[in-house]
Amino acid sequence: MTAPPLGKDLVGLEDLSADQIRLILDTAEPFKEVSERPIKKVPALRGKTIVNLFFEASTRTRISFEFAEKRLSADTVNVAASGSSVDKGETLVDTARNLEAMRIDMVVIRHPSSGAAAFLGDRIRSNVINAGDGQHEHPTQGLLDLLTIRDKHGKIAGLKVCLVGDVLHSRVARSNIWGLSKLGAEVGVCGPDTLMPRGIEELGVCRFRRIEEAIEWADVLNVLRLQLERMEMGFIPSVREYYRVFGVTAERIEKASRPLTIMHPGPMNRGVEIDSRVADGPHSVILDQVTNGVAVRMAVLYLLAGGRPELADAAKGPGAGGGGPE
Amino acid sequence: MTRPLLLKGGRVIDPSRNFDQPADVLIQDGTIAAVGTGLGMPEGVEIRDVREQVVAPGLVDVHVHLREPGNEDVETIASGARAAAAGGFTAVCAMPNTDPVTDNQAAVGFIVRQSVRAGLTRVYPIGAISVGQRGERLSEFGEMVGAGAVAVSDDGRPVASSHLMRTALEYARTFDLPVADHCEEPTLAAGGVMHEGLVSARLGLKGIPAAAEEIMVARDTLLAGLTGGHVHLCHMSTRGSVDIIRGAKERGVRVTAEVTPHHLTLTDRACERYDTHAKMNPPLREAADVAALRQALKQGVIDCIASDHAPHAYDAKEAAFDDAPFGIVGLETAFGVVHTELVLGGVLTLPELIHRMSTAPAVAFHLPGGTLRPGAAADVVVLDPTARWTVDATAFSSKSRNTPFAGRALTGRAVLTLVGGKTVHPAGAPVDR
Amino acid sequence: MSRPDRTIILDARALARALQRMAVEVLELAHGTDDLVLIGIQRRGVELAERIAKLIEKDEGVVLSRGALDITLYRDDLETVGPKPVIGETRIPGDLAGKHVVIVDDVLYTGRTVRAALDELADFGRPQRISLCVLVDRGGRELPIQPDIVGKQVKVNSGERVDVLVEELDGRDEVDLVRQGAPT
Numbered sequence: 005m006t007a008p009p010l011g012k013d014l015v016g017l018e019d020l021s022a023d024q025i026r027l028i029l030d031t032a033e034p035f036k037e038v039s040e041r042p043i044k045k046v047p048a049l050r051g052k053t054i055v056n057l058f059f060e061a062s063t064r065t066r067i068s069f070e071f072a073e074k075r076l077s078a079d080t081v082n083v084a085a086s087g088s089s090v091d092k093g094e095t096l097v098d099t100a101r102n103l104e105a106m107r108i109d110m111v112v113i114r115h116p117s118s119g120a121a122a123f124l125g126d127r128i129r130s131n132v133i134n135a136g137d138g139q140h141e142h143p144t145q146g147l148l149d150l151l152t153i154r155d156k157h158g159k160i161a162g163l164k165v166c167l168v169g170d171v172l173h174s175r176v177a178r179s180n181i182w183g184l185s186k187l188g189a190e191v192g193v194c195g196p197d198t199l200m201p202r203g204i205e206e207l208g209v210c211r212f213r214r215i216e217e218a219i220e221w222a223d224v225l226n227v228l229r230l231q232l233e234r235m236e237m238g239f240i241p242s243v244r245e246y247y248r249v250f251g252v253t254a255e256r257i258e259k260a261s262r263p264l265t266i267m268h269p270g271p272m273n274r275g276v277e278i279d280s281r282v283a284d285g286p287h288s289v290i291l292d293q294v295t296n297g298v299a300v301r302m303a304v305l306y307l308l309a310g311g312r313p314e315l316a317d318a319a320k321g322p323g324a325g326g327g328g329p330e
Numbered sequence: 331m332t333r334p335l336l337l338k339g340g341r342v343i344d345p346s347r348n349f350d351q352p353a354d355v356l357i358q359d360g361t362i363a364a365v366g367t368g369l370g371m372p373e374g375v376e377i378r379d380v381r382e383q384v385v386a387p388g389l390v391d392v393h394v395h396l397r398e399p400g401n402e403d404v405e406t407i408a409s410g411a412r413a414a415a416a417g418g419f420t421a422v423c424a425m426p427n428t429d430p431v432t433d434n435q436a437a438v439g440f441i442v443r444q445s446v447r448a449g450l451t452r453v454y455p456i457g458a459i460s461v462g463q464r465g466e467r468l469s470e471f472g473e474m475v476g477a478g479a480v481a482v483s484d485d486g487r488p489v490a491s492s493h494l495m496r497t498a499l500e501y502a503r504t505f506d507l508p509v510a511d512h513c514e515e516p517t518l519a520a521g522g523v524m525h526e527g528l529v530s531a532r533l534g535l536k537g538i539p540a541a542a543e544e545i546m547v548a549r550d551t552l553l554a555g556l557t558g559g560h561v562h563l564c565h566m567s568t569r570g571s572v573d574i575i576r577g578a579k580e581r582g583v584r585v586t587a588e589v590t591p592h593h594l595t596l597t598d599r600a601c602e603r604y605d606t607h608a609k610m611n612p613p614l615r616e617a618a619d620v621a622a623l624r625q626a627l628k629q630g631v632i633d634c635i636a637s638d639h640a641p642h643a644y645d646a647k648e649a650a651f652d653d654a655p656f657g658i659v660g661l662e663t664a665f666g667v668v669h670t671e672l673v674l675g676g677v678l679t680l681p682e683l684i685h686r687m688s689t690a691p692a693v694a695f696h697l698p699g700g701t702l703r704p705g706a707a708a709d710v711v712v713l714d715p716t717a718r719w720t721v722d723a724t725a726f727s728s729k730s731r732n733t734p735f736a737g738r739a740l741t742g743r744a745v746l747t748l749v750g751g752k753t754v755h756p757a758g759a760p761v762d763r
Numbered sequence: 764m765s766r767p768d769r770t771i772i773l774d775a776r777a778l779a780r781a782l783q784r785m786a787v788e789v790l791e792l793a794h795g796t797d798d799l800v801l802i803g804i805q806r807r808g809v810e811l812a813e814r815i816a817k818l819i820e821k822d823e824g825v826v827l828s829r830g831a832l833d834i835t836l837y838r839d840d841l842e843t844v845g846p847k848p849v850i851g852e853t854r855i856p857g858d859l860a861g862k863h864v865v866i867v868d869d870v871l872y873t874g875r876t877v878r879a880a881l882d883e884l885a886d887f888g889r890p891q892r893i894s895l896c897v898l899v900d901r902g903g904r905e906l907p908i909q910p911d912i913v914g915k916q917v918k919v920n921s922g923e924r925v926d927v928l929v930e931e932l933d934g935r936d937e938v939d940l941v942r943q944g945a946p947t
Contacts, residue, residue, distance in 0.1 A: 018532070030849070031847075031849070031850060034833065034850040034851070034852060034853065035850075037852070037853055037854075038836075041855075041886065041887060042886075042887065042888065043886040043887070045886065046836035046837065046883075046886075047836065047837055047882070048835075048836040048837075048841055051842075096649065096650055097645075097648055097649065115650070116652075117650035117651065117652040117653060118533055118534035118535050118604070118650075118651065118652065119533065119534075119535075119604030119650055119651045119652075120650050122603070122604055123604065123650050137534075138534050138535075138652065139534035139535070139536075140533060140534030140535075141534070175534060178532075178534060201530075201531035202526055202527060202528075202530075202531060202537070202539075203527055203528035203531050204531060206528050207528075207531070207532070306836075306847060307847050309847075
């Protein structure tokens with residue numbers, strides 16, 4: 005039995021159907037097992053060249069993708085490109101053309117401009133995977149968050165998931181909102197008005213202005229990182245105030261009437277948006293998110309990697325098994 | 331010496347005299363000699379059959395960017411004038427955000443001479459409000475007027491200082507000059523690339539709220555009221571601005587306003603695929619804003635249509651949305667777009683449209699033109715309201731191609747443009763016997 | 764004369780008898796159960812391995828190690844197959860060093876599935892010995908691979924294929940010879 009295709013690129017969860025999202029999550033499960041083997045490698049993408057094109061510094065996402073690629077036996081190249089505003093636009097077009105000319109199979113791109121992944125995907129034949137474009141989406145993060153929730157709760161539909169923090173500037177938040185809504189969860193957001201996009205309610209989310217209310221309502225809290233520059237830009241008066249009014253503290257969590265699953269995309273600002281006791285507590289799945297990240301990225305790379313169906317007839321064998329040759 | 335010309339059998343629409351009926355138009359020695367039926371034929375007259383077509387005063391666009399001096403690769407005064415002629419315009423006003431800025435009489439004179447050299451659509455210079463458009467010191471309005479400037483503006487940027495705006499309005503009164511403002515509160519709009527709303531939230535792009543425009547619209551109308559000066563509000567885009575203008579006009583404030591064809595026909599949803607051809611300032615707004623702007627134009631709360639023609643190089647627009655420059659070209663699509671969407675769409679009648687694109691802008695900026703009164707210069711456009719055409723940016727007379735209307739099927743276009751009785755569009759076309 | 768679409772080669776009873784005999788042969792081959800590990804290839808090989816394991820356990824009174832192997836990621840045609848196949852579960856019991864692994868599959872044909880299984884097992888460790896046990900051998904090898912234990916040898920003409928159905932997945936036990944193009 006073969007699975008429905010995802011298209012050429014993974015730009016965002018907004019573009020995917022619920023079935024496609026479920027396919028990725030289901031495919032990630034066997035890949036979790038690969039990471040537990042003594043030899044953490046399968047030959048599925050052997051001979052494929054993948055470029056990690058990161059215009060923004062990121063250690064954890066890049067490493068996660070690199071592990072995913074290497075565990076699939078692909079050849080990887082890391083490029084840390086300049087994201088300076090002078091070079092940005094020009095560099096992206098030229099980069100696209102150069103990659104095309106080098107016949108790269110897949111590109112994983114992180115860029116400070118929203119829309120950069122789609123921009124690249126429209127211009128090159130290689131598969132393009134969005135590792136975070138500006139404030140638009142971070143689909144693999146959204147997917148690994150979904151997988152983590154599903155593992156912990158056995159389901160997603162009907163769960164109440166609240167995103168806490170700077171939703172306005174967060175691509176992780178947007179991907180989460182799309183993924184959770186499509187799979188039937190109820191989504192909430194909590195944070196100061198200055199950090200919420202106008203019209204957020206029209207995306208179908210519940211709006212909380214008090215962290216206590218969000219904690220009472222939710223089954224899962226996904227706590228977003230507060231970038232300290234936001235204070236300099238006048239969105240919040242101080243980090244201290246943010247912690248006191250919106251911080252996910254152990255005292256507040258203890259008051260909840262049922263256990264809350266705690267998530268965070270990382271890296272954490274301990275003592276700003278979240279308490280260490282909560283981040284390291286019994287209901288935190290933050291480390292599971294990291295484990296799932298590699299599996300989800302393997303699944304995405306595996307599903308996107310080009311097949312050439314016209315040669316499939318030659319290879320297709322009979323039988324009711326995996327649809328493969330006997 | 332060109333022969334006398336008779337435009338025979340067309341529907342003549344002259345909003346300046348409330349004239350709308352079948353008639354002939356006789357043009358002699360570069361002026362309108364007569365309008366009516368059964369006109370006497372002077373010797374050697376050329377007759378052009380314009381049955382089924384509309385004869386109107388040449389269109390006037392009070393807001394274009396011609397990029398010369400400084401950015402001649404994307405447009406020059408000559409290529410811009412050619413584009414204007416193709417669009418049916420007999421006069422345009424060129425904004426001063428050139429390089430160097432047009433803020434002195436020598437620069438103004440340069441534009442006048444380039445326009446004469448091109449010999450096509452009349453290009454009237456607009457001088458800068460402040461030296462270098464830096465918003466600090468007034469430039470020499472008197473000198474610039476003497477060299478041919480018809481208005482002052484710092485367009486491209488807002489006049490951030492209310493004090494400067496006030497003195498500009500007062501000083502301009504001396505010369506009876508409109509002061510045209512690009513209404514954008516800079517701290518609210520900073521970093522924004524599209525309208526702040528649901529679409530920007532989904533796309534993850536920083537938005538420019540409607541309030542950024544409305545704050546300055548309110549300020550400018552209050553200052554115009556305070557000083558008795560004439561403020562002209564550029565490219566209005568929100569329903570809130572419309573309400574403020576309506577109230578100001580009711581109070582007798584000397585305010586005029588313009589709206590672009592794209593703000594009358596497109597919304598922020600055009601940005602959805604991160605299409606940089608939908609990126610302009612002020613940004614495309616919501617459906618309710620478009621509806622309000624249409625009504626305002628019909629009622630005369632907004633006086634005229636102006637294209638805000640803003641040429642950009644292909645490479646510049648071929649970038650991530652954040653990095654692409656603001657603006658689109660518009661001279662060659664303006665009439666077609668508005669005729670298709672608003673006249674055929676039942677919002678405006680054709681005479682109302684011609685009023686808003688010809689007579690009203692001429693009146694707002696005290697320009698000759700916008701009329702077919704006998705004795706006036708023969709600045710005339712012949713329009714075919716049934717002509718169906720598809721926008722092909724590669725065929726533009728403009729040097730630039732950045733339009734969101736590429737590939738659109740439109741109905742209505744200019745088929746003949748005369749400036750002072752001379753054919754400026756189509757280029758090199760003979761006139762019928 | 765037109766052939767019928769579907770011919771039953773082994774009905775439920777015949778299949779059960781074949782499995783009985785195969786279970787005995789596995790025991791003989793492995794000289795007992797001490798180091799024996801049965802690993803079924805997804806999908807139906809897993810069910811068959813389970814049946815054989817239970818038969819052995821009943822007779823010998825021990826608990827046998829068994830596992831499952833999904834070879835999708837090791838297929839040599841992964842590049843050319845269109846939409847990606849769904850990956851089943853892989854479950855290898857403990858360290859394979861010193862063990863006698865018996866791979867169990869439903870149909871042996873070109874041998875490519877078994878080659879993929881051998882590659883994958885190598886990434887898990889180094890068994891002492893690997894043997895191959897299949898329910899049906901339909902010939903048509905494209906690689907030098909031979910089974911150690913066979914349930915039934917079937918001659919398959921061009922335009923035909925062998926379908927193995929198991930109770931657990933398909934509702935009945937049966938081995939059919941099917942004309943290609945006939946409904947599954």
